[in-house]
Amino acid sequence: MWPATLPVGLVVWGAWVLSPPATAALPPDLSMAQMIQMFQDFRARFNRTYQTQEETHERFKVFVQNLARSRDLQASELGTAQYGVTRFSDLTENEFAEKFGLAPPSLPGQLPTGGLSESPLLRKESKSQSCDWRKAGAVTAVKDQGTECKSCWAFATASNIEALWNIHRQLPRNVSVQEIIDCAYQKKGCNGGFVWQGFLSVLNSSGLSGSELYPYVGRNQTCQKHRGRKVTTIDGYEVLPRDEKYLASVVASQGPVTALLNMKVLQSYQKGIIRRPSQACSPNHLDHAVVIVGFGDVKSRRGSWTGSYWIIQNSWGEHWGEKGYFRLNRGSNTCGIAMYAVTAIVKDSGKKTPPPCPGI
Ligand SMILES: *[C@@H]1O[C@H](CO)[C@@H](O)[C@H](O)[C@H]1NC(C)=O
Numbered sequence: 055m056w057p058a059t060l061p062v063g064l065v066v067w068g069a070w071v072l073s074p075p076a077t078a079a080l081p082p083d084l085s086m087a088q089m090i091q092m093f094q095d096f097r098a099r100f101n102r103t104y105q106t107q108e109e110t111h112e113r114f115k116v117f118v119q120n121l122a123r124s125r126d127l128q129a130s131e132l133g134t135a136q137y138g139v140t141r142f143s144d145l146t147e148n149e150f151a152e153k154f155g156l157a158p159p160s161l162p163g164q165l166p167t168g169g170l171s172e173s174p175l176l177r178k179e180s181k182s183q184s185c186d187w188r189k190a191g192a193v194t195a196v197k198d199q200g201t202e203c204k205s206c207w208a209f210a211t212a213s214n215i216e217a218l219w220n221i222h223r224q225l226p227r228n229v230s231v232q233e234i235i236d237c238a239y240q241k242k243g244c245n246g247g248f249v250w251q252g253f254l255s256v257l258n259s260s261g262l263s264g265s266e267l268y269p270y271v272g273r274n275q276t277c278q279k280h281r282g283r284k285v286t287t288i289d290g291y292e293v294l295p296r297d298e299k300y301l302a303s304v305v306a307s308q309g310p311v312t313a314l315l316n317m318k319v320l321q322s323y324q325k326g327i328i329r330r331p332s333q334a335c336s337p338n339h340l341d342h343a344v345v346i347v348g349f350g351d352v353k354s355r356r357g358s359w360t361g362s363y364w365i366i367q368n369s370w371g372e373h374w375g376e377k378g379y380f381r382l383n384r385g386s387n388t389c390g391i392a393m394y395a396v397t398a399i400v401k402d403s404g405k406k407t408p409p410p411c412p413g414i
Pocket residue numbers: 101103
């Protein structure tokens with residue numbers, strides 16, 4: 055359990071780094087006793103056990119550092135996001151990047167195209183002011199990629215395909231994330247990959263199995279090509295232009311799309327709309343894949359924040375962020391969200407008109 059005595063240095067240092075800015079969401083002037091209590095609450099809530107007293111001590115130090123970092127984030131936040139204790143609060147910034155981030159990739163300037171010379175499907179303009187595909191029941195449940203597999207890219211691929219099948223075919227599907235991890239061409243499995251590699255593999259093998267037949271195990275396996283009938287196909291994929299107005303139009307008229315972003319601030323994110331000073335979240339360090347499922351605006355109320363945002367599904371379970379989702383400023387390429395938006399193309403069944411995206 056808890057070490058009986060803490061070194062004086064840590065106490066003094068802890069009090070010093072936590073001298074609070076006025077706007078902090080964390081209570082100001084946290085005492086050592088309060089931080090210890092917060093750490094115990096964190097461990098109970100997220101079921102954290104450590105092997106030794108030394109490790110417990112080390113993790114507490116990291117926890118305190120993360121509280122300080124949350125304060126700094128809060129002080130420089132330009133949106134409404136709140137930072138503080140999350141399920142990742144006992145990981146250093148490097149550990150977090152190492153466990154969850156795709157190795158900052160050498161992204162190709164020109165992505166391989168989706169096998170279509172043009173994509174007339176996406177040319178419908180939409181003037182929707184807001185959109186939330188969750189309200190149409192089109193978005194499948196938030197998943198948890200676990201801590202041992204950098205598979206955000208495969209979860210984003212799967213969630214995009216599932217939503218498009220709900221919207222354009224009116225057929226609910228749970229596709230196999232593990233099959234994408236195991237079988238995608240030129241990827242590194244649990245060491246990362248790209249959404250378009252997932253799409254290329256689905257196109258090449260004429261579909262994906264259901265998740266019941268090829269369940270997620272969260273580690274590398276060899277590709278089991280014939281496990282399960284390939285029931286879910288796509289017609290191609292499209293790399294979208296770096297234009298957030300156009301992206302909103304595609305989301306409203308077609309459905310959720312995948313995107314890459316710089317995930318640094320997500321470690322301490324609790325809720326609200328993230329907007330960072332551009333130098334504080336480089337749009338060129340893209341290490342996480344997610345799914346944009348909608349967008350909206352915060353209208354002016356006296357003195358309050360106004361702006362536009364994206365609603366984004368993550369793959370870190372429901373006990374992170376806003377029940378597994380987060381919101382991010384729209385229109386300023388925040389954390390690089392507009393850089394590599396990609397979506398599968400699933401053509402309409404022709405039987406029923408796809409539902410419109412419900413407004414917020
Ligand atoms: C808590 O963690 C321990 C050890 O890691 C594990 O055996 C146990 O099942 C976990 N309990 C819950 C409720 O997650």
